[in-house]
Amino acid sequence: MNSTEQLWLQAILPTNATIGQAIRSLDQTAIKIVMVVNAMGVLEGTISDGDIRRGLLKGLDLSSPITIVIHHNSLVVPPELGRELVMQLMVANKIQQIPVVDAQHRVVGLHLWDEITTPPNRDNLMIIMAGGMGTRMRPHTENCPKPLLAVAGKPMLEYIIERAKLEGFNHFVLAVHYLGHMIEAQFGDGGRLGVQIDYLREKSPLGTAGALSLLCPLPDAPFVVTNGDVITDIRYGELLDFHTRHAAAATMAVRVHEWQHPFGVVQMQGVEIVGIEEKPISRSHINAGVYALDPTALSALTSDEHCDMPTLFERLQARNERTVAYPMHEPWLDVGRPDDLKRANAENIF
Secondary structure, eight states: OOHHHHHHHHTEEETTOBHHHHHHHHHHHOSSOEEEEOTTSBEEEEEOHHHHHHHHHTTOOTTSBGGGTOBOSOOOBOTTOOHHHHHHHHHHHTOSEEEEEOTTOBEEEEEEHHHHTSOOOBOSOEEEEOOOOOGGGTTTTSSSOGGGSEETTEEHHHHHHHHHHHTTBOEEEEEEOTTHHHHHHHHTTSGGGTSEEEEEEOSSOOHHHHGGGGOSSOOSSOEEEEETTEEEOOOHHHHHHHHHHTTOSEEEEEEEEEEEOSSOEEEEETTEEEEEESSOEEEEEEEEEEEEEOGGGGGGSOTTOOOOHHHHHHHHHHTTOOEEEEEOOSOEEEOOSHHHHHHHHHHTOO
């Protein structure tokens, strides 16, 4: 049990506790909140030092029951709510603590402002697929690997690493092939960026998943994989937490793609017209090129054999392994064509 867990557990008191006990809890934990639960562990409400001060001013003493000063209908969140939304709730409600409760309203954790604004260091690997030929990006990639092309003044690969570093990731593995020596010369061991960087060197192109078969030693914890040409503000840490929470073998980040048909669409039964929809908008979920994998998923790969990530997911599904989708809403751009690169720089989308 880590110190954070001990703190929120120490901040829980039963409904028959006294104000004196609440004061001791506030002093010992220094997190400015007491969570009051009934015999079933269900949250009845919270108490702050302000609630206690107001009670003492009204004539209560240390032996008075805490039920007199309890704040009912406290703001709470479910375990699956992401860090960004929790931060927004804290700012909007001008609070620094939000209890986490399950479906039965039992306390299972506590969000603290100081902790949620400082992401924890993550020992999990982050693997970036940077070995592609970049054929569609020519002539830009004739003498430069695509992940080194500049977006907003820095190589795409550097943007990805710095973004993940903000999420607490510090160990990166780059899968390289085409002009890989240029990537290694640019990033080295990662010291310049304050991270550790290792390399998987493909003898031939192995696809968006095949290079994972070269990992040695195998990771001992879930890890993140991203394509080296995907620029996004996705929360890599939240993707990993989502993956772990759903006990999946593989998780794929997906986003909604909208496409408007340029013509009116006619619905027919035989020769009868049964409906006309003028330029309808089609919505579907697309693969965002960012994934979280459990180490066991690597057993579906053959060493040094080409494999794309959708194929890996199909193999896992054929083995009845759990594969899930992580819906994302953050800015995202797959820099696959020259127009994408031009747009990324002209619009400064990130």
